[in-house]
Amino acid sequence: MIKACKDANEALARFKDLFVKPVFSGFILKGDFTVKSLVCLKQVPDTETQIKVMPDGSGIVTDGIKYVINPYDEFSVEEALRIKEKMKAGDVTILGLGPDRVVEAIRTALAMGADKGIHVSDDALLQADPYCVAEVLAAVAKQTEFDIIFCGHRAIDDDLGETGAILAELLQIPQVTLVTKIEVAADKKSVTCERDVEGGKEVVESPLPCVVTSQKGLNEPRYASLPGIMKAKKKPVDKKSLGDLGVTIEAKLKCANFTMPPERKAGQKFEGMEPADVAKTVVGLLRTEAKVI
Amino acid sequence: MSKVLIYGEVKSGKLKKSAFELASEGRRIADALGGEVGAVLIGPDTEKYAAELAKYGVDKVFLVDGPVLETYNSEYFAQAMAGVIKEKNSEIVLFSHSMQGKDLAPRTAAKLGTAVIADCVSFRLDGTTLVGRRPMYAGKCFSEWSATGTPQIASARPNVLETAEVAKAGAVEKITVEIDSSRATYSTKELNLDTSGKVDLTEAEIIVSGGRGMGGNDYTLLEEMAGTLGSRATVGASRAAVDAGWRSHSDQVGQTGKTVTPNLYIACGISGSIQHLAGMGSSKVIVAINKDTEAPIFTKADYGIVGDLFKILPEFNKELKALLSE
Ligand SMILES: Cc1cc2nc3c(=O)[nH]c(=O)nc-3n(C[C@@H](O)[C@H](O)[C@H](O)COP(=O)(O)OP(=O)(O)OC[C@H]3O[C@@H](n4cnc5c(N)ncnc54)[C@H](O)[C@@H]3O)c2cc1C
Ligand SMILES: Cc1cc2nc3c(=O)[nH]c(=O)nc-3n(C[C@H](O)[C@H](O)[C@H](O)COP(=O)(O)OP(=O)(O)OC[C@H]3O[C@@H](n4cnc5c(N)ncnc54)[C@H](O)[C@@H]3O)c2cc1C
Numbered sequence: 011m012i013k014a015c016k017d018a019n020e021a022l023a024r025f026k027d028l029f030v031k032p033v034f035s036g037f038i039l040k041g042d043f044t045v046k047s048l049v050c051l052k053q054v055p056d057t058e059t060q061i062k063v064m065p066d067g068s069g070i071v072t073d074g075i076k077y078v079i080n081p082y083d084e085f086s087v088e089e090a091l092r093i094k095e096k097m098k099a100g101d102v103t104i105l106g107l108g109p110d111r112v113v114e115a116i117r118t119a120l121a122m123g124a125d126k127g128i129h130v131s132d133d134a135l136l137q138a139d140p141y142c143v144a145e146v147l148a149a150v151a152k153q154t155e156f157d158i159i160f161c162g163h164r165a166i167d168d169d170l171g172e173t174g175a176i177l178a179e180l181l182q183i184p185q186v187t188l189v190t191k192i193e194v195a196a197d198k199k200s201v202t203c204e205r206d207v208e209g210g211k212e213v214v215e216s217p218l219p220c221v222v223t224s225q226k227g228l229n230e231p232r233y234a235s236l237p238g239i240m241k242a243k244k245k246p247v248d249k250k251s252l253g254d255l256g257v258t259i260e261a262k263l264k265c266a267n268f269t270m271p272p273e274r275k276a277g278q279k280f281e282g283m284e285p286a287d288v289a290k291t292v293v294g295l296l297r298t299e300a301k302v303i
Numbered sequence: 304m305s306k307v308l309i310y311g312e313v314k315s316g317k318l319k320k321s322a323f324e325l326a327s328e329g330r331r332i333a334d335a336l337g338g339e340v341g342a343v344l345i346g347p348d349t350e351k352y353a354a355e356l357a358k359y360g361v362d363k364v365f366l367v368d369g370p371v372l373e374t375y376n377s378e379y380f381a382q383a384m385a386g387v388i389k390e391k392n393s394e395i396v397l398f399s400h401s402m403q404g405k406d407l408a409p410r411t412a413a414k415l416g417t418a419v420i421a422d423c424v425s426f427r428l429d430g431t432t433l434v435g436r437r438p439m440y441a442g443k444c445f446s447e448w449s450a451t452g453t454p455q456i457a458s459a460r461p462n463v464l465e466t467a468e469v470a471k472a473g474a475v476e477k478i479t480v481e482i483d484s485s486r487a488t489y490s491t492k493e494l495n496l497d498t499s500g501k502v503d504l505t506e507a508e509i510i511v512s513g514g515r516g517m518g519g520n521d522y523t524l525l526e527e528m529a530g531t532l533g534s535r536a537t538v539g540a541s542r543a544a545v546d547a548g549w550r551s552h553s554d555q556v557g558q559t560g561k562t563v564t565p566n567l568y569i570a571c572g573i574s575g576s577i578q579h580l581a582g583m584g585s586s587k588v589i590v591a592i593n594k595d596t597e598a599p600i601f602t603k604a605d606y607g608i609v610g611d612l613f614k615i616l617p618e619f620n621k622e623l624k625a626l627l628s629e
Contacts, residue, residue: 082559141413182486184377208506210495214489274602
């Protein structure tokens with residue numbers, strides 16, 4: 011495999027790809043014991059968006075949609091920054107896949123304090139399923155130094171909630187999902203995480219590198235400061251195509267027939283009644299009419 | 304050959320209700336395709352659950368056990384699951400979109416080179432292709448998904464698929480899967496489970512939810528109502544209540560909380576923001592109690608009560624107690 015490399019880093023990444031498998035540059039290059047985080051960030055429609063389906067059912071109408079960072083990915087950015095601040099050393103890289111508008115979301119994360127961005131843009135990604143997305147994220151990860159990869163536990167738009175776990179499997183590293191607390195060990199070789207399980211919490215310890223998926227409760231993300239926004243303009247955002255990464259993707263899932271949910275209409279409204287009367291009436295209706303109690 | 308395979312999730316020494324939902328759905332699919340339904344149980348001492356699964360249409364129950372399978376671990380359980388799928392050549396595999404399912408299904412799928420059609424609320428067949436209908440944007444729209452290859456792996460939202468008793472053999476087969484325990488994974492240090500038996504929001508049949516209108520962290524009126532309504536009822540909250548610190552994050556209903564589909568959702572002092580409605584709009588029946596007649600929640604409520612929740616809830620609790628003790 012002889013191919014021109016754009017820079018020394020890329021050459022090194024290729025070299026390692028060829029000779030050491032599976033390889034994580036995190037293991038090999040890390041002599042300084044700083045924590046390097048790679049945050050996978052998806053740009054999603056603002057939660058205020060009224061979703062409309064296209065007449066042919068092929069997707070949603072995207073005109074006029076305002077995009078924001080997936081809220082769970084915001085938790086990830088914040089947590090990566092806190093780890094860096096706490097350890098007093100580290101590096102936070104933001105990785106986003108998608109059209110050019112995604113750069114805006116990456117810049118916002120840089121304005122919060124992240125160090126650099128990687129934007130993978132390719133038409134093939136528009137309808138990529140989570141497996142394909144994870145393949146691309148993995149390809150980038152293999153060329154990047156990292157100890158922790160952060161994903162959101164779900165993206166609030168397509169909401170499959172599986173990219174993080176697939177990514178971890180593709181990289182053959184542990185996944186710690188639905189995380190609400192992270193503590194990096196002093197030797198920086200492991201993390202202790204608290205994660206949501208049904209009806210409680212689990213505390214796990216994972217060796218690094220690993221994939222962590224963020225859950226609500228992890229932290230309160232900061233806002234970008236004005237100086238932060240100014241600085242972000244000068245931070246590097248690397249643009250890559252699938253060709254640059256040497257990945258070709260093949261769809262595992264496909265989707266079609268978008269429809270609106272059945273319209274919910276207001277039912278009966280009870281106003282100006284005595285509390286005791288209205289309670290009796292509604293409880294009665296729940297039993298006899300709605301049959302839910 | 305088992306055309307359809309389901310994962311049977313066990314919690315606190317009991318099969319979860321979702322296992323019966325999956326078994327019933329698996330039965331419907333297998334009957335349409337002409338094939339058998341298999342169920343996988345992972346971990347020690349699971350044979351005792353086979354008979355219950357058989358009642359819901361499971362032909363064969365596959366047991367996998369081993370030294371690293373004593374407690375749930377995504378890597379080892381996914382290896383076990385992928386092992387059975389390969390050995391049995393399963394064409395369709397169903398998981399629950401529960402907390403554990405969300406962790407296990409994608410890792411299993413990735414081991415088999417595919418992804419999960421996650422969080423489906425219904426299934427149909429298009430020839431031999433499984434088509435899952437699933438909400439997107441937290442229920443603001445729906446779409447239909449299918450896999451391009453085999454196995455076709457999907458997960459179902461708990462509490463949505465109908466259970467149906469169809470007695471089958473449920474013959475038990477022990478399967479040995481070589482688990483590679485050298486693969487890096489986490490280890491469990493502590494497991495703190497709520498032993499009150501409280502049902503998780505996503506699996507509750509009735510949710511009594513309180514918002515900013517609760518005015519503080521005293522949710523006694525709601526806890527009392529959920530208590531009266533039984534073990535399948537629980538208490539939820541809006542983000543305003545969670546952000547105020549009145550309730551824990553895991554109680555939040557909405558686009559950035561939990562998407563829920565109970566039979567009955569009772570919203571108390573919740574205005575009905577777009578993010579909240581997205582999370583609970585697919586509830587079968589919605590009751591709203593709010594003192595503002597203009598509150599948007601009333602546009603979605605089947606039964607809207609305009610009034611002060613502090614006056615109405617005590618009466619509601621009285622009525623419920625009287626009715627349910629009959
Ligand atoms: C018009 C249109 C058509 C589509 N068609 C298909 C289709 O045919 N088949 C299909 O499977 N999907 C399709 N998708 C959806 C697809 O692009 C999903 O975004 C993708 O499958 C990932 O799933 P998810 O968003 O649910 O991610 P989740 O698994 O919920 O995401 C969890 C986390 O993964 C990371 N992540 C996810 N996406 C990205 C990203 N782009 N960049 C960086 N990090 C990311 C983030 O950390 C995120 O928090 C379509 C989307 C659109 C808009
Ligand atoms: C990115 C993003 C994500 C979000 N995600 C979510 C989410 O997942 N879930 C969510 O819930 N919100 C979410 N929100 C917040 C959402 O926009 C609303 O702010 C929130 O839902 C409001 O909560 P509420 O209805 O409890 O409070 P309010 O809107 O303040 O409503 C309180 C209601 O209580 C009524 N009331 C007051 N006192 C009484 C009384 N004594 N008796 C009867 N009624 C009374 C009032 O009339 C009012 O209608 C999100 C917002 C953003 C920006």
